[in-house]
Amino acid sequence: MRDTSQNGPLLKVRNLDVSVRDKKGHEYKIVDDISFDVQPGEVIALIGESGSGKTTISLGCMGYTRPGCYITGGTVNLDGTQVLDQSLPKLQELRGKEITYVAQSAAASFNSAMTIDAQVIEIPVITGAMSREAALAKAEKLYSDLELPDPGSIGKRYPHQVSGGQLQRLMAAMAMISDPRLLILDEPTTALDVTTQIEVLASFKKLIKDNNTAAIYVTHDLSLVAQVADHILVLKNGQMVEYGTTEQIISDPQHEYTQALMAAAHLMPDEIHAAPPVIQPEPPLLQVKGVTAGYGTQQEIIALRDIDLAIHAGETVGVIGESGSGKTTLGRLISGLMVPKSGGVFLDGNALAPGVQQRSRAELQQIQFAFQMADVALNPRQRLNKILSRPMMFYQGFKQAEATKEVARLLERVGLPTEFAWRFPPELSGGQRQRVNLARALAAKPRLIICDEITSALDTIVAQQILDLLEDLQDELGLSYMFITHDIATVSKISERIAVMRHGRILAQGPVDQVLSPPCHEYTQLLLNSVPEMRTDWLDEAVIERRKLVAALDGI
């Protein structure tokens, strides 16, 4: 272990400024006067939403900026070395040995043309710090410390032959191989599925602790970081909002922005509200009966198996699952973008034609689809007026003039200024675009809206606002929602009934309080177990619990 008894912080960042210059030479500050210290062996978290400058700051600590960005002021001092004043060869030395980096997407960040071992041991070997054999031995030890399967041979594979969660850990091994003094972790678990996330997080935490490495942990997720960080620095628009110990930030946030972040964190509600005991009329608004469907020419790659699901008027049905569970496929099938191999979809008890082309406009109108990514779901070359009036003209035969009037009302209804009608989508913020995305679904005057992960690309605070809007609209218009998501915390707050999907099957469905309270299906339990809690000892417990559940699931 390294001697950490010396006095003073390991890393001192003072008044750091970073600017971008656009093509016409205008400069914008994206990091503004940031100062903080990292003590030896300490983990500091940089928290912020997209555009807060958190990644830029962490890269700045390594003396690196992305193309188009420039460090315009301030100093970064690593134990007496002025990082920003170093020549490129010196910086390269520093980056390989003293400060190392774990990127957000290991799948993209590993070089697909080299084996994993070759990349992990590259720096110590080419700098002569270790012999090849010593480096390989060390790598193998790190692999086993990180609880990777088959540590003796996993490194001989190529990156595309290893799963995402494993790659993320392999990247941590690459960062730790030369015993760095400072480790930078940039959203290292964000790209992973929720149930994989805690496993990876736990192994990172152990690694940092065992090696007594100082770390900067960059993330947007306050609840996750509470498990690993000693100090938290909250950022907004490139400026520091609040700085404090983890205890203080989560128990007593001072700044209102931090409070808002806390309020919007993905936590399970203390109590799951039970569905009102109303007898639902039969037949339900929408019913999926015995549907099996797949991809490929003969639908031979099965994505959905024996799905039965009902959605009643005025209720929200949450469909939850991880990537590859078939939840989005189910939404696409209901809206007619995909055709079932067997089984069918029924609207008010009448069978719907399988494909969009065979459905009548009246049928199409009743079920609308809201896409996940508002930035690609809205044509960047159409004004909002055209985007929103088209469904009215298409389904209800409005003239353009009538539709334009209606568009103004609709915009107001989703909380946007009426003059936005003449704007194009790229001129709007992410949250505003998602409102337009919803408004387009509303413009058809549907009875059911299929919401496909509509909040998952949004920052937490904005996502909360969209959820509030959804509930208001439901109260006012009696809409039904099918809410597709991977986030069990969100879905438990807004749904009356939920369905849990895995590998194309519905494992459990029913009223939300029944499905989510014990005794529940092992997989549901695993999902619940993966939702972070704001206790510092949560992670360790969760990991133990997770192993049991995974073992039980594998046994099924």
Next chain:
Amino acid sequence: MSIFEILGQRLIIGLGTLLFVSVLVFLGTEILPGDVAHAILGQGATPELVEQVRERLGLNEPLHVRYFVWLTNFVSGDFGTSLANGADIGTEIGRRASNTILLALSTALISVPLAVALGLMAAVKPGGMVDRTITSASLALISFPDFLVAVVLVTIFAIKLRWLPAIASIRPSYELLDWVRILILPVTALSFTILAHMVRMTRSAVLNVLASPAIEMAILKGVPRKRLLLRHALPNALGPIINVVALNLAYLISGVVVIETLFNFPGLGRYMVEAVTNRDVPIVQTCAMIFCSFYVVLNMSADILSILANPRVRYKK
């Protein structure tokens, strides 16, 4: 699919393409107006005479029979005789093909490494002085018609300075040095025309790779610059670069035709242009088949090489 299946599939596609090309060459030259018999005999020929010639050339056979006869003859190396002077095409082709191959090969050997190197140099620091010079020079150069560079080169080196011959005719007595003197100007002119495209496309292929997160990661790992380029970027850019090279070697075909004509170089390209001018169908067919086959084989090899360069295909899950 295993790698051998993929390669086998490419080979079959390549063969199919060759067959398709042969059908089109045959149809394009035989079925359209301008009957060969008329072409041989000229305007004033009597119908009897025309009929006689048609019979002799087998033109009265059904089309598909003529095609198969033609194809088997072509594959077995029997190219027929020239309509204009009755000379055996095979001997003439043999002599000229070696000249053209010499011209094309020297051009490829010079321009490919040069282009890849220049493309890399430009991509290393996009927007820098080197990049801007290379990019604007190549932008100008791709706009030049094939013959412009040649005309300018001839003007300077053959007419003004009188260092090199303006015409590349060949005598049997030529020795190595004479060959070099003759080839310098055509090869340089030809290199320029294909170089520019290749530089630009190599540059953008490398830039694409350099913008990837894997390269940013390597920078943040502290990989030295040279190693970053040669060990991390280049292997990933290899597939695109191979395609770029193949695509541009294909430009050689039109380049060869123009440059050979301009320098009076006795190669296949000029042979074909003269044949088209004289409507000497068998020669046109043979030359077209040779050029097209070269093109198809080139594309197929590039396809196969770039598959082999991709580790995702080489090492399956």
Next chain:
Amino acid sequence: MSPETRTWQGELKDAMSDLTPGVTFCILFLIAVFIIGAFAPWFAPFDEGEILTNESFAPPSAMLWLGSDYLGRDVLSRLIYGVRVTLFLALIITFLSFFAGVGLGFLAAAFGGKIDSWMSRGNDAMLSFPALMLALIVINSLGSSFVVLVFTIAFIDMTRVYRVARALAVNIMVMDYVEAAVVRGEGKGWIVWHEVLPNALTPLAAEFGIRFTYAILFISALSFLGLGVQPPQSDLGVMVKENMQAILYGEYTTLYPAFGIALIAISMNVFVDWLLQRSSAKLPDEI
């Protein structure tokens, strides 16, 4: 981004403010060349075929600004008429190839499935022919006339345009906003016209410029080989060929038309490059 920048007036204004001196010069040059070509009889001091002097390759004089050619005709006038023929042919070829190529490419992308795969396979087969070979085979059979030239080169070009247009449209067809129109129940025609085309316009404009340059170079090369435009008509390529031999005697007349072609092509390429860089649009494939 302010709301005005997205109207066409706003975009034009925005584009104007992005112009560098070099690009401005190229655009002005192109406009000038087009005007001179279109109104050739007004600009040319003499008729293109008129033999004015007995002297071959007369040096430039007050009457013959660029001297005379091998027959004693005015080089400047022939240059102006040559530009006219070259631009005229290239424009028709580009328009033809463009409408056919974009139409078919969008069709294939919009229908997908079997139609797309057969059309694209057919197109790939045509692409396995070197362009010049295809042209030589057709000219060998049909001889060289304006009609043959235009349709042959337009056909060759169309296969390239098809590939680019289809790739562009396929990339747009997978966007969620197209999917949104599909779930709404919109027809293919509406989707192509309202969702796909507006998003493909900039790259298509760039492709148009590239095709236009290519057409100019291609016709010139054919004419230079003696297989393109046939005398007494003449384009720039024919002029290069006609005066080529003179270069051996130190007469540079042949360089004027050659540089003329190059200048037009360079200007177009600079403009296209600027257009692509400005919109950060990318063409799917460089051919």
